Amino acid sequence: MKKKFKMVDLDCANCAAKMENAIRKIDGVQDAVVSFMAQRLTVEADDSRFEEIMDQIVKACKKVEPDCQILR
């Protein structure tokens, strides 16, 4: 399943790249793109565990940039 999320207060391009790398390493994530310009996260992950994976994604992003929020 592919889903898009808006990101608020994504302030640094370097962090966006770091987040992208971190999300891709999460188990069950097939593909992830963090677009700094569009302030948008696109995740492709297993259907059955999507919510659980999203929780992990949010945690991973908080680690990189505590201010940034993912609107779910």
Place this chain on the structure above:
Amino acid sequence: MSGKQKKMLLRILISAALLIIAVLLPVEGPWRFAVFLPAYFTIGWDVLWRAVVNICHGQVFDENFLMALATVGAFCTGFFGSGEYPEAVFVMLFYQVGELFQSYAVGKSRKSIASLMDIRPDYANIEKDGVLEQVDPEEVSAGDAIVIKPGERIPLDGIVLEGASALDTAALTGESLPREVAAGDSVTSGCVNMSGLLRVEVTRPFEESTVSKILDLVENSSSKKARAENFITRFARYYTPIVVCAALALAVLPPLILGGGWGDWIQRALIFLVVSCPCALVISVPLSFFGGIGGASKQGILVKGGNYLEALAQAEMMVFDKTGTLTQGVFRVAGAYPRGCGEEELLEMAALAESYSDHPISRSLKEAWGREPEPGRVTETEELSGRGVRAVVDGRTVWAGNSRLMEELGVACDTCGQAGTAVHVAIDGAYKGHLVIADQVKEDAAQAIRELKEAGVQRTVMLTGDRKEVGESVAKELGLDEAYTQLLPAGKVEKVEELLKQKSPKGKLAFVGDGINDAPVLSRADIGIAMGGLGSDAAIEAADIVLMDDKPSKIAEAMRISRRTLGIVRQNIVFALAVKGLVLVLSALGLSNMWEAVFADVGVAVLAILNAMRALNVKK
């Protein structure tokens, strides 16, 4: 300015005031140190906090860490040596000002790009029991009838049921001439209805409409990264740790080897650290590509990713499909060669004889004649398959068809000198001349080829399934270098494979097609460019670049945008690295101060962002 930015501005002002007070206070010794702390913490608490948190998370070497280390270090050298504290506060203050400006500039360019994509309709007027109701376009389904008032944006793709109007398609195609529509015509979502009231039957739900497709395409375009972008991300991963290690070495080794002077060398190492942030590059490169893609879409050129924009600049071979790409794909009467009768009479006889046929050639004859056949004039018609028609017009027997038909009749006919399909006409066994029907070359096709050559395309090639004479005459007329004719769709793929082998390793091959039957070739070429036509799905899916208004001259425009964008990217990379390199060397030699270091970091980032925003401006 967002709320977060306003809060930051306030903090900057308060901290600046506290700093001035601290400088003016007549205290000495440890107290002098203490008076600078309020100003420092006002401006820098979040940086310090994030540095600590990130280290706990295993994220060392980020900006926050570097700034925290540099300013705390500056305090230490002040405390143990010079007794100068303002510098630490100033550096943090300057850093935050730069960050604020940076975030403002990025927000601003995000907004101006978003406004280019301002084609999303807000509502649709749906008719329910004779009353108009405004609903979300997503709630309308195919088959519903919607009403579009003058001045409103067309929310969904559909077919006009009633009314006539002019449409402003500029947001989609960059074309400023309005398009006339009337009942029966299809309309595309995203256009603006300029003059009349239109009733439209919706043909596709919102998710499949042209607007959704375009928005989706542009928003996702940043996911396909250009080589330059990937380079920068990789670069940043190695660059920062290396600079930190170098700074450490600078702080420790010289005093150990040369002896003494710890404070001075630590100071130099701190400056080194401040310079090391790769932000200018990491932000400005994707921003430039995004701007370039945004600017191109303003011109009706949709680019699916930074990588394609980058590749386009290196296009060395441009391969075109003929029908629908360089030509309009519409047959018209291009020449009349009467024999013993008037041009008008020849056309009239041919049109009448063919009036019962629905073949494209017959239609073009009727169109050229421009009149409706009066009933009773054509009394008897017979289709002679593969040859033409025989009809009785005004009591005379008229034959119209190819040279084989004339041969069968035993009528000597002229050989046609003009490229196209010849329709010979004989009346009661006497040859009356022939008409030539040909596909019309697009108005800007010749100009497009010329401009592409000026832009550095070395070979222009045409592939067509059409006959040799037709293909070669079009190629000659437009000034193409080569033409390969009578190709089947599979043959086009083979030809492109062959051409791909002939190009230089760095050059790129672009294929331009109209998206019909071209999908395999579009995906095989390095860059697939489709003449999108409004709402043609196949083209938008298969191609890397879509020209919304079907004009070949837009390719040269796209190349110019691509070159300009890459130029800006290159300027930014060189400028940022040069300034940083210079300051790094100067600081190692002890010739630069903290001020220059902060400029090399934030100042350069801001300048690079401002430069990147130029990519958005595309000249009409």
